[in-house]
Amino acid sequence: MLEPQHRKVRVCHLTSVHPYNDTRIYVKECCSLVDANYEIHLVAPGAPNEVIKGVHFHPVPQIQENRLLRMTKTVWHVYQQALAIQGDIYHFHDPELIPLGFLLLNQGKKVIYDIHEDVPRDILSKYWIPEIWRQIISWPIEKLENFAAKRFTAIVAATPFICDRFLKLGCFAVNVNNYPIVDELSLPNTSWEQKELVVCYVGAITEVRGIFEMIEAIGQTDTFLLLGGKFAYQKQQEKAVAMSGWANVKELGWLGRKEVVQTIAKSMAGLVLLHPTVSLIDSLPVKMFEYMCAGIPVIASNFPLWKEIIEGNQCGICVDPHNPQAIAEAIQWIIAHPYEAKQMGENGRSAVLEKHNWKKESDKLLKLYEAII
16 A cells, blocks of 8 residues: 655566666666656666666576576566565566566555567567477467456556557556657767668567578678677577678677667668567567667568558668568668658658657556556
């Protein structure tokens, strides 16, 4: 039960998987809640034991090499920290924390489950799970998630598709898209003439996110690919480096937010060429909107939802993500048509300023919290 009005509402965000400075969790949600005068605590692996930008960080052990240990030992540490904080609202971000959510719910706490991905469908394309086991694992995970979601105080969904799934179950669900913070990607001093003959990809690097097609495509052009991020799997990295197109790749490694902005600023287009898996075809990858926000054209997979956004706003080119030649032709078109490319970039930025921005999404998050209180 909340104490009298003189005390701020204490909110505790929990993750056992994401880094403490995760953009959605910390930069967007936690900082927006701080600005709205909530007392915000964030429990996360490897977090500093200090207050940054009004967010009280609480560290738990960072276990990356063993998923089972993370899903047991780390989760237990997260629970212990959660109890010590004595929050009024608990907002957790990983499906492995569902049991913890139940424990907090049974203690009379308000519990929000923030669903970043359509987990049952995502399992079906997990590279590290043997294919024969994916369907077997996916089914009970979906049943558990559905059972839990109907009992939690609220669901925050990262895409309309995920939100609709839980609304149909009768959950109190709100769609809070992972759109960019406009000010973070404002590039007023970068003219089109100053751009280099490069395109970029920034994000997780995996086969299903199109890394091999991107490398093959860039090898067919006179440009370079700025590749920001880490390979998720060593075997895929070895295969990528062995490809002939790798000579046209400039591997940048993991990038901080400032480096992401600098990389996009010098690029003539941003690539987001995810494969049409059941978990990705209705996703809204933040990198697509970051490219738009930064004023560069997007070369993206030709999914119906993405075509509606990109072609509807005339801010890029949609192609078959399995077709390196089509990707290469799109890159070459952008390079050969700077005036049209610049206009595409301006169209994309206008679309973000008008509707695809974090300010509009944070308003939805704050209204949810007000309703819960």
